[in-house]
Amino acid sequence: MSSEGAALAGLAAFGVGGQSQNLPPDRNQGPLLDRVVWINLAISGVFLVARLWTKWRKTHRLYWDDGLIGLAWLVGLVHATQITTAVAHGLGRHMQYLSTDQREQTIRLGVLSLLSSFLSPMIGRIAFLVTVYYLAGTDKRVKRWPVVLFVAGQLLVNISAIIVFYTQCGSDLRLLWNALSSAADLAEHYAKCSDPVLQTDYGYFQGSFNTVTDAFLTLMPAVLIQHTSRSLKTKIGLAFLLCLSAVAMIASIVKTFYSKALSEPLDYTYDLVALVIWISIELNVVIIVSSLPLMRPIFTRRRPRRANEERPPTPNWGSSTTFGSFMAMKGARSTLARVDSEEAIMPQNAVPMRNLGGGGINVTREVSVTYESSNQPFVHAALVGLIEGEIANPKLVRR
Template identity: 50%
Template structure:
């Protein structure tokens, strides 16, 4: 094995000293900037319209923060030689590059995991408006997302037991084949992990389509909603490509160069997950001339949000209007004069207290993405 490695390294000296590092950084920070803008729009939309943030928002923020951590690790690794053939790096450069390159893989697993879990929570809210759609499959995917991806992180960082340093330490790298598990195990697990993430994205594409089909919106509106809610198909494509690139994990010789396509597709996947999960909730920012809703239906979603992740206010705290131009349903005190309209007349004041049902998050989120319009136009579809 050692002879094969040496022969391969000698052959690399005939290759040009190409550097893919700058391209990796350009893709990484450009996509991360787009994700930041889209997620900021999501938080602004929900914060202004509902005055609350929810569990799905917290998970998406966590995904973005891990994305930044991933980008910072990539930047440091690139400074030491990520993107160049390993034969052109000094032992110190090679050690630092491999060390920081390995560090990128923890947030690479966890960022899209939190992003998918966040979108699953959003779908849990939306399925609450349709009793025909079961929630338990969503919970299954949430739990399995956590278990499968965390297992991947643990497996990667324990592949050499307590001797992980042999991967990047130039003085100890000769011990790799003695103390570390076969690199193909990592590759096979990443194939399985990628297949499961792809399955999750497929489910998150199919589920919104079912919810949309159950409404009686016009075909035009259904297509529009599908374009917003079924974007997980893009994450599915990115996951498939990234999974095929996982073969590089068993090619342990020229890591600093061969890892770059895999890293790029990790970057694409984690940012696509954040972006496509947030785009549907940008809808209130672009909606024009919202129609006025009937009072008995509006009351379904002008409701308490006391169970919000960031809320500690009691159950009678009311939700602000999702559409600012819609009617204010709160009844105000009324006065009735006795004895004519004279200034000296006696006025009887009646105060009417309007209270709302306990938290009903499904209709809040359905209103934000547009699904609630189908319920309003067709009262028979309102949650029974």
């Protein structure tokens, strides 16, 4: 039997366009789907806010990777909103319990939500690729051109997937969500649209490439960690933070498996719930694993300095570290100042004047440091812990 004949037989079996004597239970997975989507988005939102807060507190700047990951979360918000609206129309229930209008509205919203489901994880992966590009700039033994190739590949493969999906019926998008309204609409869909199997095949290819990208984002930081002179304990901690794209890789594999449902145009409103759940998991996991490494300063404590311990010198890289960001003009310089108060201008071994009955002489010293827009790598490497020292000056303020 042809795919069209099988679909028509399926419509009859499901009671679309007629009555069925073997109705399945009227289960509603919509509320569960709604909770999963919003809980996932809320969790990734917490990680995003923590990432942005950490970077701003430490550097008073946001960079390209921060802007991209924020955009990925906003696109994920659009996806969650579309899914919630689709649930209100019947997503999560069997089609035969929905009216014709409910079926059309639910599938239309589902079709439109696929755009954000393609874009959000793509943007999130590109954001992490930009972060890795910065980090690779601190190690001359590591080439950065593979990162650029993967960015180009992400754009090419995922944008192509969007084009392939939304042009499968030419310019008549209505056929994408009206196909299951009646047998006549389904016949028109098969007459004018490409084979649904094509969507599944390209979906497998797209998912495979995204999985390969996640594998690259797992291995590349591992190479950078191996090249550092940090202790074994520190390297293990860095690997835990920087190599978590393995989790996104697993989510991508599972989502790719469930994408086979796109080639089975039967009971879409019920059968696609698992796919939507894994789409939500994937896009939010990508945001989380991209943000966690840059939150490292939150989890590290600075060892308190003893009374007789000299103040450590400022790291050499600090005076030339860039704080140029996507919000600043290209080539611009930013001057920051740190104010250190109550520092006695006395030799270390001198007797404090307060012990002699007098008051100590305190001075307010202003230190100006100019950061050029050429060393983003060292800022990011310091934040994640790949190089010695951290941007540990929360009192840095814009002059």
